[in-house]
Amino acid sequence: MLELEAVVPCCPPLTERTLTAEEAERAAAMFKALSDPVRVRLFSAVASAPGGEACVCDISDVGVSQPTVSHHLKKLKEAGLLVSERRGTWVYYRVEPSVLAAMGRLLMAPLPADR
Amino acid sequence: MLELEAVVPCCPPLTERTLTAEEAERAAAMFKALSDPVRVRLFSAVASAPGGEACVCDISDVGVSQPTVSHHLKKLKEAGLLVSERRGTWVYYRVEPSVLAAMGRLLMAPLPADR
DNA sequence: CATCTATGTTGACACACATCGAACCAAGGC
DNA sequence: GCCTTGGTTCGATGTGTGTCAACATAGATG
Numbered sequence: 001m002l003e004l005e006a007v008v009p010c011c012p013p014l015t016e017r018t019l020t021a022e023e024a025e026r027a028a029a030m031f032k033a034l035s036d037p038v039r040v041r042l043f044s045a046v047a048s049a050p051g052g053e054a055c056v057c058d059i060s061d062v063g064v065s066q067p068t069v070s071h072h073l074k075k076l077k078e079a080g081l082l083v084s085e086r087r088g089t090w091v092y093y094r095v096e097p098s099v100l101a102a103m104g105r106l107l108m109a110p111l112p113a114d115r
Numbered sequence: 116m117l118e119l120e121a122v123v124p125c126c127p128p129l130t131e132r133t134l135t136a137e138e139a140e141r142a143a144a145m146f147k148a149l150s151d152p153v154r155v156r157l158f159s160a161v162a163s164a165p166g167g168e169a170c171v172c173d174i175s176d177v178g179v180s181q182p183t184v185s186h187h188l189k190k191l192k193e194a195g196l197l198v199s200e201r202r203g204t205w206v207y208y209r210v211e212p213s214v215l216a217a218m219g220r221l222l223m224a225p226l227p228a229d230r
Numbered sequence: 231c232a233t234c235t236a237t238g239t240t241g242a243c244a245c246a247c248a249t250c251g252a253a254c255c256a257a258g259g260c
Numbered sequence: 261g262c263c264t265t266g267g268t269t270c271g272a273t274g275t276g277t278g279t280c281a282a283c284a285t286a287g288a289t290g
Contacts, residue, residue, distance in 0.1 A: 019155060028155045064249070067251080107223075171236075171237065185239080
């Protein structure tokens with residue numbers, strides 16, 4: 001399965017020019033990872049955890065079964081937004097800060113003055 | 116001109132705390148609107164057009180049929196990212212800047228120093 | 231009114247996705 | 261070894277979504 005490797009340079013801001021098909025594909029993949037309420041909650045739980053990481057056991061009370069939680073965490077990981085690491089009994093998830101910055105840059109564009 | 120207020124008081128930054136179910140629902144809905152490559156291209160085409168608006172005829176060469184373009188523009192409009200207006204023969208789409216800012220704020224969080 | 235052009239809508243289809251239970255794997259303690 | 265706890269993968273199922281062809285609508289023009 002292909003993962004997003006070089007997500008950092010992804011795309012110019014959405015307000016700069018019409019994205020190419022490839023750029024749009026990459027941008028859409030990042031947005032898609034956060035297009036589900038459960039994934040948004042899981043991601044914010046990890047991102048806001050002290051130290052920027054959290055184990056699955058601490059964030060799995062989001063209203064769905066535990067296999068479903070694992071499924072969504074896997075999707076976030078495949079999209080490059082999270083990384084996981086097993087330490088003994090527990091698996092810890094951490095945010096990948098560069099991807100967050102890339103998405104923010106996509107949206108927080110310096111708007112042209114003539115608008 | 117309205118000053119900066121919470122036009123779309125969607126949610127706190129994703130890194131601040133675990134979002135509630137309702138907040139996550141709203142955030143996911145915005146991300147979902149941009150989770151398709153065609154919609155990303157259409158949105159960037161409108162956002163980057165001179166004057167911040169474009170008519171459908173100028174942005175409909177994104178590789179899909181015209182009804183599909185119309186379908187995606189409708190979704191972007193329902194999500195609140197675009198507004199449309201008919202002027203004579205053509206329909207013009209404009210970006211809704213407050214929503215863009217809300218999404219940016221969601222991602223561009225002031226990261227705690229200890230990361 | 232007739233006709234043409236530019237958009238939007240409808241219906242149908244294939245594919246993707248979210249969800250769950252059950253089975254499975256990995257570590258640690260007995 | 262066996263058992264328990266934490267986590268992932270598998271299989272199935274219902275729902276959602278992207279796409280297009282066909283049809284409908286709205287203005288402009290003759």
